[in-house]
Amino acid sequence: MITGKPRHLEKTYDVTVVGGGPAGMAAALGAREAGAEKILIIDREETAGGILWQCIHNGFGLHHFKEELTGPEYAQRYLEQVLEHEIDVITDTYVADMDAGRHVKIMSGSQGIHVLDSKSVVLAMGARERTRGAIRIPGTRPAGVLTAGLAQKFVNMAGYLPGKRVVILGSGDIGLIMARRLVLEGVEVLGVFEIMPHVNGLNRNVVQCLHDFDIPLHLSTTVAEIHGRDRVEKVTVAPVDEALRPIMDKAWDIPCDTLLLSIGLIPENELSQRINLRLDPVTTGPVVTSTMETSADGVFACGNVVHIHDLVDFVSQESDLAGQCAGEYVTGRRRPADNIRLVPGDNVAYCVPHTISSDREHTIYLRVRRNEGKCAIKFGDAYQRKLRYVFPAEMVTVTMRPRFLENFHGDSLRVDVVPR
Amino acid sequence: MNDRTYDVAIIGGGIVGCAIARELSRYRLKLVLIEKECEVGFGTSKSNSGIIHAGHHSSADTLKGPLEWAGNQHWDRLHAELDFGFKRVGELMVAWDDEQRSILDTYLQRGRERGVPGLEIWEKDRIRKEEPNVSRHVVAGLHAPTAGVVNPYEVCFSLIDSARLNGLEVRVNAPVQDIQPLEGGLKVDTAQGPVLARYAINAAGLFADRIAAMAGVGTFSILARKGEEYLLDKRLKGLVTRIIFPCPTPTSKGVLVIPTFDGTIMVGPTANPVLDRSDLTTSMDGGEEIFEQVRRTVPGISPRDCIAEFAGLRAVADGEDFIIGPTAVKGFINVAGIQSPGLTAAPAIAVRVAEILRDEGLALEPDDTFQPAVPKHVIMADLDTGAQAAKAAKDPAFGRICCRCEQVTEGEVIAAIGAGAGTLDGIKFRTRAGMGRCQGGFCTWRCMELLSRELDMPIDRVTKRGGGSWIVCRRDGEEGAPS
Ligand SMILES: Cc1cc2nc3c(=O)[nH]c(=O)nc-3n(C[C@H](O)[C@H](O)[C@H](O)COP(=O)(O)OP(=O)(O)OC[C@H]3O[C@@H](n4cnc5c(N)ncnc54)[C@H](O)[C@@H]3O)c2cc1C
Ligand SMILES: Cc1cc2nc3c(=O)[nH]c(=O)nc-3n(C[C@H](O)[C@H](O)[C@H](O)COP(=O)(O)OP(=O)(O)OC[C@H]3O[C@@H](n4cnc5c(N)ncnc54)[C@H](O)[C@@H]3O)c2cc1C
Numbered sequence: 001m002i003t004g005k006p007r008h009l010e011k012t013y014d015v016t017v018v019g020g021g022p023a024g025m026a027a028a029l030g031a032r033e034a035g036a037e038k039i040l041i042i043d044r045e046e047t048a049g050g051i052l053w054q055c056i057h058n059g060f061g062l063h064h065f066k067e068e069l070t071g072p073e074y075a076q077r078y079l080e081q082v083l084e085h086e087i088d089v090i091t092d093t094y095v096a097d098m099d100a101g102r103h104v105k106i107m108s109g110s111q112g113i114h115v116l117d118s119k120s121v122v123l124a125m126g127a128r129e130r131t132r133g134a135i136r137i138p139g140t141r142p143a144g145v146l147t148a149g150l151a152q153k154f155v156n157m158a159g160y161l162p163g164k165r166v167v168i169l170g171s172g173d174i175g176l177i178m179a180r181r182l183v184l185e186g187v188e189v190l191g192v193f194e195i196m197p198h199v200n201g202l203n204r205n206v207v208q209c210l211h212d213f214d215i216p217l218h219l220s221t222t223v224a225e226i227h228g229r230d231r232v233e234k235v236t237v238a239p240v241d242e243a244l245r246p247i248m249d250k251a252w253d254i255p256c257d258t259l260l261l262s263i264g265l266i267p268e269n270e271l272s273q274r275i276n277l278r279l280d281p282v283t284t285g286p287v288v289t290s291t292m293e294t295s296a297d298g299v300f301a302c303g304n305v306v307h308i309h310d311l312v313d314f315v316s317q318e319s320d321l322a323g324q325c326a327g328e329y330v331t332g333r334r335r336p337a338d339n340i341r342l343v344p345g346d347n348v349a350y351c352v353p354h355t356i357s358s359d360r361e362h363t364i365y366l367r368v369r370r371n372e373g374k375c376a377i378k379f380g381d382a383y384q385r386k387l388r389y390v391f392p393a394e395m396v397t398v399t400m401r402p403r404f405l406e407n408f409h410g411d412s413l414r415v416d417v418v419p420r
Numbered sequence: 421m422n423d424r425t426y427d428v429a430i431i432g433g434g435i436v437g438c439a440i441a442r443e444l445s446r447y448r449l450k451l452v453l454i455e456k457e458c459e460v461g462f463g464t465s466k467s468n469s470g471i472i473h474a475g476h477h478s479s480a481d482t483l484k485g486p487l488e489w490a491g492n493q494h495w496d497r498l499h500a501e502l503d504f505g506f507k508r509v510g511e512l513m514v515a516w517d518d519e520q521r522s523i524l525d526t527y528l529q530r531g532r533e534r535g536v537p538g539l540e541i542w543e544k545d546r547i548r549k550e551e552p553n554v555s556r557h558v559v560a561g562l563h564a565p566t567a568g569v570v571n572p573y574e575v576c577f578s579l580i581d582s583a584r585l586n587g588l589e590v591r592v593n594a595p596v597q598d599i600q601p602l603e604g605g606l607k608v609d610t611a612q613g614p615v616l617a618r619y620a621i622n623a624a625g626l627f628a629d630r631i632a633a634m635a636g637v638g639t640f641s642i643l644a645r646k647g648e649e650y651l652l653d654k655r656l657k658g659l660v661t662r663i664i665f666p667c668p669t670p671t672s673k674g675v676l677v678i679p680t681f682d683g684t685i686m687v688g689p690t691a692n693p694v695l696d697r698s699d700l701t702t703s704m705d706g707g708e709e710i711f712e713q714v715r716r717t718v719p720g721i722s723p724r725d726c727i728a729e730f731a732g733l734r735a736v737a738d739g740e741d742f743i744i745g746p747t748a749v750k751g752f753i754n755v756a757g758i759q760s761p762g763l764t765a766a767p768a769i770a771v772r773v774a775e776i777l778r779d780e781g782l783a784l785e786p787d788d789t790f791q792p793a794v795p796k797h798v799i800m801a802d803l804d805t806g807a808q809a810a811k812a813a814k815d816p817a818f819g820r821i822c823c824r825c826e827q828v829t830e831g832e833v834i835a836a837i838g839a840g841a842g843t844l845d846g847i848k849f850r851t852r853a854g855m856g857r858c859q860g861g862f863c864t865w866r867c868m869e870l871l872s873r874e875l876d877m878p879i880d881r882v883t884k885r886g887g888g889s890w891i892v893c894r895r896d897g898e899e900g901a902p903s
Contacts, residue, residue, distance in 0.1 A: 044821060094821035105805060109820030109830065113809040131859040133651075133727040138703045141730065143884035143891055147861050158865065160880060160892035185895065229698055230888035246704075270825075 009090065009111055010038060014330040015323070016104050016118035017041045018095045018271065021050020022312050023303020023319040024124035025078040028087045030323025031122070035331045039087045040116070042106060044094040048082070049075030050126055051149070052312065054156045057177055059204070063313035074312060095125075100275045100296050119330040120298045122322055123272060123286070127265035127304040129174070135263060137169075139226030142233075148174040148262040152181070161187060163258025167235050168192045169223045173201040173310060173393075175262020180209035189215050190254055193237055195222040195244055198371055200264070200393050202310055223259065224251055232257050265308045275299065282350040283307040289338050290353045290362050292322035293329075300326045307352050307365065310395055314365065318352075335360070340405070342379075345416040347372060349392070358405045364398045368417050378416045382408040390417060422616065426452045426589075427782065429608050429617035431596050431631055433460030435572060435766045436758050437623035438579035443770035444777075445586035447784045452617070453580070453588060454610055456595035458886025459846045461576030463625045465763065466849065467700070467732030469649065469678055469689060470572045471663055473764040474511055474564035476531030476539065483742040487765040487772070489534050492566055494767035501792040502578035504570060505681045511567035511663040512542070512551060514558045514717065520667040524562040531564065538565040553659050553720050567663055569681045572763055573849040581839060582794045586787070590840075591615075593886065596624070599635040601749050606635070619751045619777060626697045626735045628743075628756035637747040642757065644697045644733040647689025648706035652725040654857070657683045664717055675713040677721070682852075687714045687721060694733070702729045727857065734759040744772060746780055753777070797835055801827040822870070823863040825856020833867060837874045844868070845885040864891070 014036040017024045020043030028041050041048060052060070055071030062068055065077065082089060093108035104116045129147040144163055151162040152174060166187055168175045171194040179189045192210060197220050199206050210217050218237070224246040225236040238251035267285040269277075278287040278295035285306040286294040294301050302322035303315045328334065338355035342364070351366045366377075368390045377396065378384040383404035390396060396417075428444055430437045433455035441453045457463065475489035499506040515521045524541060531539045542561045547554055554561075584590060594610040605618040624631040629642040659677075666674035678686045690706045711723045737743050737757025742765075744755050753776055755769060762769075778784050800808055800818060811831075812819030818831035828851045836850035844860070847853055847867050854860035854867065868891060872879045883889045 044824065092820065094824065096821070096827060107808070107812070107819050107821050107827075107829070109816050112816070112819050113805065113812045115805065128858045129861050131727075131861065133729070133859055136707060136723065136726055136729065138707070139701050141700065143889035146864075150861050150864060153865060154892050158879070158892075159895065161895060162892060164893065224704075225701075229700075230883075230885070231890060 009114065010040070010116070012117040012119075013038045013040045014118070015039045015120045015122060015326050016102075016116060017122045017124055017323075018104070019043060019050065019124035019126055019303075019305070020045075020048030020089060020091065021124060021126050021303060022052060022075065022078060022315050023126065023305070024048070024050070024122070025082050026316040026319035027122040027124055027300070027302055027323030027326065029078075029081055029085060030320040031327035032085045032087060034324045034327025036120075036327035041082065041087060041089045042093050042095055042104075043089070043091050046091055048079055048089050048091060054149070054152045055177070056156050057181070060312050063311065064316050071312075078316075095271060097274055098271055102298060120300065120326040122326050123294070123299065123301040123305050124303045124319065125268040125271065125305045127267050127308055130261070130264045130266055132261060137223055137226055140228055142226070142228040142231050144228070144232035144258045145226060146258070146260060148172070148178045148260045151260050152178055155181060155185060161185060162260070163232075163256075164188065165190060165256040166258040166260055167223070167237075167254055167256045168260045168262060170194060170261055170263035171199040171201050171206075171217065172262035172264055173205050175260060176201045176205040176209040178260060178262070179215050180213055183213050183215065190256055191216040191218055193218045193221045193223060195220070195240055198391065198393075202393060203391070222246055224248065226259060232259055235259055265304065267305045267307070269305065272301070272305070280350060280354065282344075283352065287354045288352060290356045291325035291335055292318065292353065293325060298329055300329075307350065310393065314395065314397065317363065318365070339411060340408075341412040343412050343414045345414040347417040348415050351415055356400060358408070359402055361402065362400045364400055366396050366398070366415065368392055368396065372417060372419060374420050375417055376420050378418060379404070380408065380410070380413045382413060386420065387417070424616065425605060426450045426615065426617040428452075428619045428621060428777065429454060429606070429615050430621045430623055431608065432463070432623035432625055432628075433457075433576070433580065433590070433592070434463045434623065434625050435461065435465040435576055435579075435763050436625070436755055436769055437621070438576045438583070439766040439770040440621055440623060440755070440773050441583040441588050442579040443767075443774055445583040445588050446786060446790045447774075448787045449782075449784075451583070451588045452615060453583070453590050454594050454596055454608065454615060455590070455592045458593050458843055458883075459841070460580050460590065460592065461573045461849070462845070462885060464732050464735065465576055466573045467649070467730050468572055468647070468760070468763060469676060469686070470569050470680060471511075471676075471678065471764070472506070472568035472570060473761040474531070474567035475534060475536040476527050476564060478761060480530065480534070483744060484761060484765065485534075487742065487768045488761045489536060490768035491761070491765035495568060498767055502582055503794055503796050504574045504578040506568055506570045507681060508566060508568040509662050509679055510563060510565040511665055512547070512554070513562040513564070513665040513667055514547070514554065515560050515667045516557055516716075517559060521560050523667050524560060527562055536564065536566055539563070551660055551662060551664070553718055554664060555717055555719055557716075563662075569663070569679065570763075571681050577839070577850055578794060582792070585794060586790055596631060596634070599631070599752070601636070601752070606749075606751055619753065619780070619782060621753050621755055621773060623755045623758075625758065626733055628735065628754065632747070632754060632756065635747070635749050635752045637749050637752065637754075639747075640737050640743060640756065643736045644694050644699070645736050645759070646692050646694045646699065646731050646733055648702045648710065648729065648731045649686055649688030650707060650710055650726045651728040652685045652687065652721065653727050654684055656685045656721065656725055659685055659720055660718060666713070666717055675710050675717070677714060677718050685721070687711070689732070697733060700731045700733070702731050706731075728859065742769070744769060744776075746776060751780070753780070797839070798832060800829045800832060822866045823851070823853035823856065825858050825862070826852040828853040828863070830866070830870065833870050834874060837871060842871070842875060843883050843885050843889075844871070844891070847871070868892075
């Protein structure tokens with residue numbers, strides 16, 4: 001493991017990147033490429049790399065590096081480039097606050113507490129996991145109920161097990177990956193329970209993590225009650241009705257000592273709220289333009305803090321752009337401003353970016369609300385593309401080219417995913 | 421009895437036991453407090469609404485009534501002496517129709533007779549102005565400015581810190597198992613060995629009837645009445661600024677909307693009798709009942725905003741009143757059936773207990789070395805950046821964030837461990853680390869490492885709250901921490 005250490009902390013920076021995960025590192029490199037000089041990455045962990053350090057499974061980098069890497073390998077490659085490009089990295093340092101004037105307050109075990117000035121800021125704080133409170137499971141509150149990501153940290157970073165007999169609630173990717181990981185560690189994984197009729201993680205993870213290891217998956221089923229005073233002793237699981245309420249006549253008990261929750265990620269937007277950024281109620285992340293600029297001047301955002309990505313490769317791609325644009329911002333260059341708003345329509349939960357410009361190419365990321373077989377994605381009457389199938393769990397990416405918009409003269413484009 | 425004999429042994433480290441210990445530590449006495457759990461304040465005193473009631477709720481012909489108002493008047497002094505948060509936010513009891521308005525008048529009358537200041541009936545317009553998010557169907561309200569809020573566990577910790585500073589000994593993980601009257605005192609057997617004391621105070625909350633039975637005076641029984649509470653997201657901070665009480669009806673006390681000391685909104689509690697005195701489960705029905713009722717009072721609240729929930733058990737004695745006083749066993753004093761408003765009344769109960777001890781023959785000589793104040797502990801999140809920077813420059817641990825949601829530093833966690841926190845919940849309730857939105861997702865491991873380092877214990881022996889509440893186990897197949 002390598003960590004970057006700043007030679008000394010400056011008072012002012014051209015670009016300050018909050019969060020040193022894959023998003024933050026790619027943004028810093030993008031900013032360097034665009035000509036920004038003094039660039040600082042701040043991360044609260046001991047090493048930059050974000051969530052990747054605990055993702056020791058492979059499946060990273062297929063798009064970006066055209067080879068299959070583990071999370072730490074992917075992080076390492078980026079970290080090497082960051083250091084090569086003489087980007088300052090301070091770790092063990094938490095960005096506690098900031099204001100719209102881009103004064104960034106840091107708290108650090110090694111550097112103390114300071115306020116830095118920055119010409120431009122890139123927000124790349126990633127996401128946190130949803131917890132038990134978010135879904136209100138009745139019962140006791142014993143030890144042994146924890147998020148799958150925390151369990152992943154226990155196992156992969158610290159070398160301890162979260163328990164011996166585990167039930168997993170929610171079929172998010174982290175839960176699926178942890179189901180396999182725990183079985184490999186000799187833990188009994190008693191099943192994955194998902195309240196929705198469909199899985200919330202990538203299909204490849206269902207196959208490689210559950211099917212290949214004979215771990216039962218129960219759809220339309222939830223944990224209806226937790227039992228045990230000091231430590232989890234058992235959980236009651238039950239199928240749910242159409243309104244997602246547990247049908248208690250059909251409930252059964254599973255003795256276990258641990259309940260892992262894999263019920264989704266939430267963008268980490270406390271800082272965005274401090275500076276009153278406009279947030280998208282669906283993604284809960286900032287509203288961004290096609291240059292990944294937020295509603296605050298000179299403040300950019302990328303990665304999981306904007307919307308939850310399933311593949312790190314897209315995080316890197318989106319963040320490179322955010323960094324480039326932050327770099328252009330400090331060197332006084334601007335791309336033509338956006339003139340078209342994207343409006344999510346049928347079976348579209350959200351689109352990022354929220355606006356685009358008709359004069360250049362854009363990558364548009366979006367998520368659907370429901371599974372759909374053969375379908376098409378339509379951007380008003382301007383452009384449409386066929387899709388083989390769509391799942392809420394898999395992000396859809398579309399390249400929008402200027403020529404598609406040649407005959408379009410409106411200022412908003414409705415985006416629909418419709419059956420064919 | 422010998423020279424290791426204590427003057428007073430207090431059984432139970434809830435708010436009542438802690439307040440008694442603190443009050444008695446003013447005098448030259450040898451004191452011990454015996455608690456069955458791993459931390460004080462982890463019984464009912466941790467899981468309640470945290471309200472210092474205004475003084476006009478309980479009726480005058482009970483023990484509760486006068487003690488509620490007497491207790492209320494102690495809180496400003498306690499707050500000034502000890503380092504805990506307390507705010508007199510006031511309460512508003514709201515009525516939906518004219519029949520209920522007459523109930524408001526009854527409470528107004530009761531409060532005035534007792535001397536509770538500032539009580540006032542507010543009409544619709546005033547309510548709209550002061551609490552714009554309260555339902556438009558409310559026709560009138562009784563405002564009581566003397567009501568306040570605290571974090572109840574924080575009060576327990578402050579009281580116990582102060583009492584310890586003034587000589588109290590504390591034994592945790594020491595459930596009392598038997599009590600034998602001896603010549604000139606009592607022998608209290610605990611899981612950690614016997615304790616000899618001239619007087620024993622039974623402040624064992626839900627188990628006070630069993631403690632009394634051990635002493636041979638099992639003259640009452642305790643029923644547990646559960647209350648579920650639901651904490652809402654910070655998003656709703658400021659939705660109401662006063663505690664909102666629906667007008668009590670003969671069948672229901674109603675669901676309150678409480679701006680907690682930290683500003684977040686809490687709704688609850690339910691009130692249902694349970695047989696199992698360790699049953700702290702929350703239920704689907706309880707949650708539905710709360711959110712349904714609360715919508716009538718403050719329509720902006722929905723279950724979607726719930727971030728955490730818990731339940732507490734009221735220790736209800738036969739007759740529904742407090743039982744405070746000496747017993748047929750010389751030296752054995754009951755402080756039992758302390759249901760609501762027990763938190764409010766606790767400081768007054770403590771003074772009452774000191775008087776009882778004096779009447780029972782214990783000499784109370786003021787101790788000139790008594791220190792009323794406790795050293796202030798640092799709360800970094802409350803300091804301005806300049807003061808924070810100065811603190812971190814002196815001790816880097818105060819620069820390193822441990823809990824991101826509540827911005828608690830490593831230095832504060834280490835200080836809490838020094839003050840007696842030995843578990844994750846002990847740290848959480850002393851520092852707020854792990855109480856925020858991510859509910860410990862980020863800081864759990866850091867707190868475990870700090871406990872392991874500071875208390876020199878293997879990481880797999882760290883627990884959530886003692887007993888069998890282990891967090892991680894080792895790979896080699898060994899079980900987690902033994903219970
Ligand atoms: C368990 C799991 C398995 C995955 N598996 C795969 C896979 O197989 N293949 C794949 O391609 N992708 C996978 N992903 C997705 C991928 O890892 C994420 O999309 C990617 O890590 C998101 O990058 P990020 O930089 O936005 O966030 P993060 O990686 O979360 O980084 C954010 C960083 O910001 C720091 N930070 C946050 N707030 C502050 C602050 N206030 N001050 C200082 N620092 C701060 C955090 O400490 C963190 O280091 C997986 C993700 C998870 C969680
Ligand atoms: C939901 C709810 C809401 C409430 N809201 C309010 C409010 O807003 N305002 C208010 O004034 N009051 C309120 N109350 C009431 C208040 O919480 C109680 O009156 C108060 O906490 C009682 O304190 P205690 O010290 O008697 O009991 P506890 O806190 O239960 O303390 C008793 C202690 O004795 C220990 N113990 C038990 N058995 C043994 C043994 N064998 N050996 C050693 N130790 C033992 C226990 O572990 C425990 O720590 C509420 C109660 C509930 C349940």
